[in-house]
Amino acid sequence: MILEKKHLLLAEDDELLASLLNYRLEKGGYKVHLAYDGREVKEFLKEHTPDIIVSDIMMPYFSGIEIVDHVRNELNLQIPVIIISSAGNEENVLNAFEMGANDFISKPVSPSELLVRVGRELAKM
């Protein structure tokens, strides 16, 4: 039996972090789709529905909070959303939770920790 890979949308405008996370998530068995700003996220979501979204908060065009709002209130999707936030950005994290984010992870992001959190959120589905 061949298990189909879970599709993960990674929204992160920092190429360095995105590259590292992309590598680790793919190694972890996910099919990763990269978006480098909020606009690319919205474009992707027009045609695809990933199994999970991992999004940075501070991004050009649309923030992570706006992405959560878009996913929950405009697309009415209940897929898990994990927010990446900078330390000391608690207010934004709270806003993201209010909008319907499922979890958050603080920078500096540990790829191993992210893998665990992603797995945990998908297991809940």
Place this chain on the structure above:
Amino acid sequence: MCQITKSISTLKLEDLLTKLSDLEATLHEFSYESLTAAEAQELKDTLERFRTLLQDRMKQESQEDSEKEFKSVFNMEEETNKSETDSEISTAHGELAEHSSFGSTRFTAYLKESELSNRQLSYINAILAAAEIDTRITNDPITPLPAKEVQKNEDDSRQENLKTKAMSSTNKKASKTGHSSKLGNSVPSKLDLNPILEDCLGKKDLLKELINLFKRNALEFIGQLKIHLENHDFEAVRFASHKIKSGLRMMNTRELLVIAEQIELESRKKQDIKHLKFLFNCFVTEYPEVERAIDKAFEELN
């Protein structure tokens, strides 16, 4: 500081006040490229405190009485508090050196020519030492330091400043995030790429790719910031400096991280473009050294 003021007060207070005014006048020309806004404020505050002390003294007593009282107080303190006084000289020396508060060669020359006791002279020597450092900020045309020495003083001062701030800010972070092993010391020539190599699952090719990305991002950041600062676009400066932090943290480049954090913090205030430019210059100066350290650390990986 108080001891120094007392020792100086054996001179004519009116003259001291005049000299102090001269000194303050020369300091109007200090450069923000050499001082941060906070340091400049401290400098002003120190001078203001000195002036207030002198004025208070003048109000209280006549010149003769003032001298007598000072000597009696001074002698009393000398007997009962000798070790404390010595420690205060050292502290005062440190404070003066740190704040670079007394920078007029005319002022120090005037003090030197006055009749002073040995102990009073030791105070003046502290002032002279600080004044020597201060020539870099007052642009004193009489006794400029050699260019190399000025540069060295600036570098040492900046490095110390950044080290202190790095220790302070990174320690706070360490306690918050538990990443104490990654942060806390500030030696640009020694970078540890092992944590990120572990994140790359030991894949050197990937690490090399990330290093190249880091270099490109850093150069882009420098270019962007230069433009944003020219345009006084504080929001863009804040966004760019926030973004670069992630990569700096990942590469374990503490010095640049501290500078980027300060740039982000300052740009939030949207006030001091000169200070931001100073921080930016620090980043630009520091970056090549960090880049070399990264390359070296990569070569040294097993």
